[in-house]
Amino acid sequence: xxxxxxxxxxxxxxxxxxxxxxxxxxxxxxxxxxxxxxxxxxxxxxxxxxxxxxxxxxxxxxxxxxxxxxxxxxxxxxxxxxxxxxxxxxxxxxxxxxxxxxxxxxxxxxxxxxxxxxxxxxxxxxxxxxxxxxxxxxxxxxxxxxxxxxxxxxxxxxxxxxxxxxxxxxxxxxxxx
Amino acid sequence: xxxxxxxxxxxxxxxxxxxxxxxxxxxxxxxxxxxxxxxxxxxxxxxxxxxxxxxxxxxxxxxxxxxxxxxxxxxxxxxxxxxxxxxxxxxxxxxxxxxxxxxxxxxxxxxxxxxxxxxxxxxxxxxxxxxxxxxxxxxxxxxxxxxxxxxxxxxxxx
Numbered sequence: 537x538x539x540x541x542x543x544x545x546x547x548x549x550x551x552x553x554x555x556x557x558x559x560x561x562x563x564x565x566x567x568x569x570x571x572x573x574x575x576x577x578x579x580x581x582x583x584x585x586x587x588x589x590x591x592x593x594x595x596x597x598x599x600x601x602x603x604x605x606x607x608x609x610x611x612x613x614x615x616x617x618x619x620x621x622x623x624x625x626x627x628x629x630x631x632x633x634x635x636x637x638x639x640x641x642x643x644x645x646x647x648x649x650x651x652x653x654x655x656x657x658x659x660x661x662x663x664x665x666x667x668x669x670x671x672x673x674x675x676x677x678x679x680x681x682x683x684x685x686x687x688x689x690x691x692x693x694x695x696x697x698x699x700x701x702x703x704x705x706x707x708x709x710x711x712x713x
Numbered sequence: 714x715x716x717x718x719x720x721x722x723x724x725x726x727x728x729x730x731x732x733x734x735x736x737x738x739x740x741x742x743x744x745x746x747x748x749x750x751x752x753x754x755x756x757x758x759x760x761x762x763x764x765x766x767x768x769x770x771x772x773x774x775x776x777x778x779x780x781x782x783x784x785x786x787x788x789x790x791x792x793x794x795x796x797x798x799x800x801x802x803x804x805x806x807x808x809x810x811x812x813x814x815x816x817x818x819x820x821x822x823x824x825x826x827x828x829x830x831x832x833x834x835x836x837x838x839x840x841x842x843x844x845x846x847x848x849x850x851x852x853x854x855x856x857x858x859x860x861x862x863x864x865x866x867x868x869x870x871x
Binding site: 540543544546547548550551554568571572573575576577580581584587588589590591592593594595596597598599600601634635638639641642655658659662663665667668670671672673674675676679680683684687688691692694695698699702703708709710711712 | 717718720721724725728735736738739740741742743744745746747748749751752753754755756758759760761762763765766800801804805807808809811812817820821824825828829831834837838840841842843845846849850853854857860861864865868
C-alpha cells in the first residue's frame with residue numbers, strides 16, 4: 537500500500553485536487569467545474585470502469601497460460617515463414633512498453649533468431665499485442681482496430697526485411713547493458 | 714464492448730474448467746495490474762477533460778480532424794514520438810479524443826508512433842542495438858506510422 541501511494545504520488549494528487557474542485561463546483565454552482573465533470577470526465581469514466589477490470593482479467597489469464605520458452609525455440613535463422621508467424625504470435629501475447637521488448641530481443645538474438653525476426657518481433661510487440669487490441673476495440677471500435685492491424689502487419693514485416701538488408705547479417709549485435 | 718466482455722467470460726469459463734488454481738492466479742494478477750494503473754488512467758482522463766474544456770471543438774476538428782491534412786499527422790507523429798504514456802492509459806485517452814473531433818487516422822498515427830517510436834527511450838535502445846541501428850529503426854517506424862495514417866484516412870473519408 538505504501539509503495540502504491542509512493543509510486544502514484546502525482547496521479548493521486550491530481551485525482552485529489554480534481555475531486556475537491558468538482559465537489560466545490562457543485563456546491564457553489566460553478567458552471568465550468570460542473571461542465572468539465574458532466575460533459576467530459578464522467579461519460580467516459582462510466583464506460584471505462586466496467587470495461588477495464590474485465591480486460592485486465594484477460595491479460596492476467598494470458599499471463600498464466602502462455603509459455604514463452606516453448607515458442608522461442610522455433611524462431612532461429614532458417615525459420616522462414618513459420619518463424620515470422622511464430623514471432624508475431626509470441627509478441628502478441630506480451631504486455632508492457634516498448635523498452636520492455638528490448639531485453640526480450642536480446643534473449644531471442646542469443647538463441648539465434650534472425651535480424652528480420654527480431655525487428656518483426658519489436659514491431660508486432662508494439663502494435664498487435666492482444667491485450668492492447670482489446671483496449672483498442674473497446675475504445676476506438678472494430679473498424680479502427682481492423683484497419684490499423686491490416687496496415688501494420690505488412691509494414692512490420694517489410695521493416696524487418698529492410699532492417700536485415702540495411703544492417704547486413706554479419707555486423708549486427710545486441711548487447712546486454 | 715459487450716462482445717469483448719462476453720469473450721472474456723467464455724475464456725474465464727474454459728480456463729476455470731481446465732485449471733481452477735491457475736485461473737484464480739490469473740484473475741488476481743490481472744486485477745492487481747488494474748489497480749496499479751488505475752490512478753494513472755484516471756488522472757490522464759482528468760487532464761484530458763480539462764484540456765477539452767479549454768479547446769473548442771471547432772479548433773480540434775480544424776487542426777486534428779479527419780480532414781486536417783498533413784498538419785494533423787505531423788502534430789500526431791511528434792506527440793506520439795515524445796510522449797511516454799503507457800498504451801493501456803493511451804487508449805481511453807484516444808477514445809475520448811476521437812469523441813471530441815480528432816480524426817481516426819490522426820489517432821492512428823499518434824498511437825502507432827506512441828508504441829513504436831521512442832524519442833526519450835532512445836538512450837535505452839542504443840544500449841541494446843547501438844546508435845545506427847536504433848536510429849534507422851525509429852526512422853523506419855516513423856515513416857510506417859505516417860503511411861498507416863494515410864491508409865486509414867482513405868477508408869475513413871469514403
